[in-house]
Amino acid sequence: MRQFSLPARRRQSGFTLIELMIVVAIVGILAGIAFASYKWAIVKSRRSAAEVCLQQTAQLMERYYTANMTYQKAPAPANACPDLNNFYTFDYSVQPTATVFALSATPTQLQNDTKCGVLGLDQTGARTASLAANPADCW
Numbered sequence: 072m073r074q075f076s077l078p079a080r081r082r083q084s085g086f087t088l089i090e091l092m093i094v095v096a097i098v099g100i101l102a103g104i105a106f107a108s109y110k111w112a113i114v115k116s117r118r119s120a121a122e123v124c125l126q127q128t129a130q131l132m133e134r135y136y137t138a139n140m141t142y143q144k145a146p147a148p149a150n151a152c153p154d155l156n157n158f159y160t161f162d163y164s165v166q167p168t169a170t171v172f173a174l175s176a177t178p179t180q181l182q183n184d185t186k187c188g189v190l191g192l193d194q195t196g197a198r199t200a201s202l203a204a205n206p207a208d209c210w
Contacts, residue, residue: 126154142167
């Protein structure tokens with residue numbers, strides 16, 4: 072009589088469902104942290120671009136003053152930086168007089184800058200940020 076024996080059970084390689092779920096959870100947590108950091112980096116880079124735009128507009132105002140001895144009737148800064156128009160609104164925070172101007176960059180809803188808010192620059196070079204206790208943190 073012949074005896075049949077069952078083949079020896081071989082160990083199969085691979086991952087268990089629990090191991091895969093742990094890896095997926097870790098990847099999800101890391102992706103969430105990375106996305107938040109990425110969004111904040113984008114906000115900071117757009118803020119820096121708005122600061123540069125304010126400084127360039129202030130230089131244009133100073134050139135206008137040199138030529139006309141007044142800031143009145145200087146070109147409006149609304150179209151100073153068209154690539155930032157979706158993220159900031161540039162305008163005078165105080166209407167220019169003969170010796171005074173104040174520029175502002177107001178973040179739009181797309182920018183959502185909750186740290187600094189409205190950025191400002193005047194003829195003396197004084198820098199402001201509406202939401203920051205210390206404007207130097209934003210500039």
